[in-house]
Amino acid sequence: MKLRFLSPTNHGIVDYAAAVALIGGPFILGLGSSNPAALWISVVTGITVIIVSIATRYRYGIFKLIPFGGHLALDLLVATAFMFVPYLFKLEGVDAAYFYINAVVVYLVVALTASETPEAHPGSSRF
Template sequence: MKLRFLSPTNHGIVDYLAAVALIVSPFVLQLGSSNPLAPWISVVTGALVIVVSMATNYRYGAFKIIPFGGHLTLDLLVATLFMLVPSLFGFVGLDAAYYYINAVVVYLVVAVTASEGRSTGR
């Protein structure tokens, strides 16, 4: 099995699903016990994921401004920020775990995403 099995098209589907999860799950999980910013950082990130996805040059991008490689770079930046957020804002417990888990998931999604066809919307 190839390590990079997730096509840019399927990555786009994952992006939109992740955006919805980032917006909804903080409320389902009742984040915010260690800091009231905990749910809102996720919601804002989810909204930004939608904007970036719509601007990405892949099948589900509406405006196709951001090259797919640039999109993956932004994903890595978000994952890194998610790793730092608990320390920066004093998140503990579930609030911290939520961001650490999301960071690992984003790193993994980028790691398994194939780059071929990135500019053709395939």
């Protein structure tokens, strides 16, 4: 089994689904009990995910300005930021858990994503 089985195309689908979850999830879960910033950090991040996805060079990107490797680097930056959000904003309970869980999910998605498409290396069986 390949460790990096998530193609850039499938990663794009995950990106847009994650954006919707980041925007709607905080309202469904009632985030903000320990600090209202918990809700708004998630919503702003979700909107940013949409903007970055639209600007990424992959199937579901529109403007294709950001190379896919740069997109993955931004994902890692967001995951790392999510690990610090509970400390920086003194989040507790569900508010803190929400950001820790999201960080782990983003780290996993990046770890499971192939950074190049098979077309990048014709004749290669690496992908």
